[in-house]
Amino acid sequence: MPDQDFLQLPDLACRDLGGSVVYANDEFFAERENLVAPGPPVFDSSEFGHKGKVYDGWETRRRREEGHDFAIVRLGVPGVVHGLVIDTAWFKGNYPPFASVDGLCVEGYPTPQELLDAKWEPILDRVPLEGDTANTFAVDDDRRWTHLRLNIFPDGGVARFRVHGKAKPDPAFLTGTVDLAALENGGDVVACSDQFYGSPRNIIGLGRARHMGEGWENARRRDGGNDYVVVELAGEGLVEHVEIDTSYFIGNAPGAARLVGIPADGDLADESSWVELVPRTRLLPDCRHRFRVDAGTPVRHVRLDVYPDGGIARLRVHGRLT
Ligand SMILES: NC(=O)NC(NC(N)=O)C(=O)[O-]
Numbered sequence: 001m002p003d004q005d006f007l008q009l010p011d012l013a014c015r016d017l018g019g020s021v022v023y024a025n026d027e028f029f030a031e032r033e034n035l036v037a038p039g040p041p042v043f044d045s046s047e048f049g050h051k052g053k054v055y056d057g058w059e060t061r062r063r064r065e066e067g068h069d070f071a072i073v074r075l076g077v078p079g080v081v082h083g084l085v086i087d088t089a090w091f092k093g094n095y096p097p098f099a100s101v102d103g104l105c106v107e108g109y110p111t112p113q114e115l116l117d118a119k120w121e122p123i124l125d126r127v128p129l130e131g132d133t134a135n136t137f138a139v140d141d142d143r144r145w146t147h148l149r150l151n152i153f154p155d156g157g158v159a160r161f162r163v164h165g166k167a168k169p170d171p172a173f174l175t176g177t178v179d180l181a182a183l184e185n186g187g188d189v190v191a192c193s194d195q196f197y198g199s200p201r202n203i204i205g206l207g208r209a210r211h212m213g214e215g216w217e218n219a220r221r222r223d224g225g226n227d228y229v230v231v232e233l234a235g236e237g238l239v240e241h242v243e244i245d246t247s248y249f250i251g252n253a254p255g256a257a258r259l260v261g262i263p264a265d266g267d268l269a270d271e272s273s274w275v276e277l278v279p280r281t282r283l284l285p286d287c288r289h290r291f292r293v294d295a296g297t298p299v300r301h302v303r304l305d306v307y308p309d310g311g312i313a314r315l316r317v318h319g320r321l322t
Helices: 003-008 032-036 112-117 200-204
Strands: 020-024 069-087 098-104 121-128 134-138 144-153 160-167 188-192 227-245 256-262 275-282 288-292 299-307 314-321
Touching (some): 003 160, 020 112, 188 200, 275 299, 299 314
Antiparallel strands (some): 069 134, 227 299
16 A cells, blocks of 8 residues: 555544553553544643643653653454554654554453553554654554554653554454445445545445535536446445435435445456446435345445435445355
């Protein structure tokens, strides 16, 4: 994955996905939980508490002995890490000059003490950090992790720790009918005609969109063609029902949509291998459209075409893994 492209991938550590900072050796100035808070860090220059300046981040005290500080994050969903952001926003005279990151893959629900005793593996070797900066690091590694340890040298403050990657949940829990497209289940967007206003990954994100900005929105199309998005499913599966949600797209919903599936041995570019799941159907603005599907053929990818363009809030592809 080239340089900064990993920033498009979901943040597996984010609180929205269930990520948690389960331990920090010190959090004197600012609490560790802020590391995985959604949204950008905020700063109020006038806000002081009894112990010092209030920061929206994790901040340790000034070290007076050897050693370094660290925090342990449990990912919301286990996954493969493609890039890290160690964001020192607002930490200007008190950011850590260096950091490194280790990973761990464990079954079950280890306690902080069990995590402290575990055998961690390096993911990111010690690197220099800039203050008041979203420090980005691409990671080329295909191992699956459940926990990450952020080490800072020797001490200081980090506003956010973002862990961008691909979700790899335990397939033992993907039983019965599940959303095969959902990012949290391991689905991912692999192609899209246009993402001018909003990322197509939004449509397979968590929960409902809360406004138009949380959906996929392309630009107005002027060339007679149509927009589309291709989703790699969590695995090969039989699709049972589909939701195409245009919530909050009121003046800019697509006029119609079509959903096809592509079998594991099919060709994303060869229409003759596609399986019709939802034929071209008129869509309404601001509406959750649900469709029963009885295709009979397992598929590995789905392709959603919208005509001619327009926004989609969510795409849910409910089915059973084969
Ligand atoms: N002005 C500060 O931020 N000072 C200290 N930090 C806090 N949070 O007060 C420090 O020593 O890093």
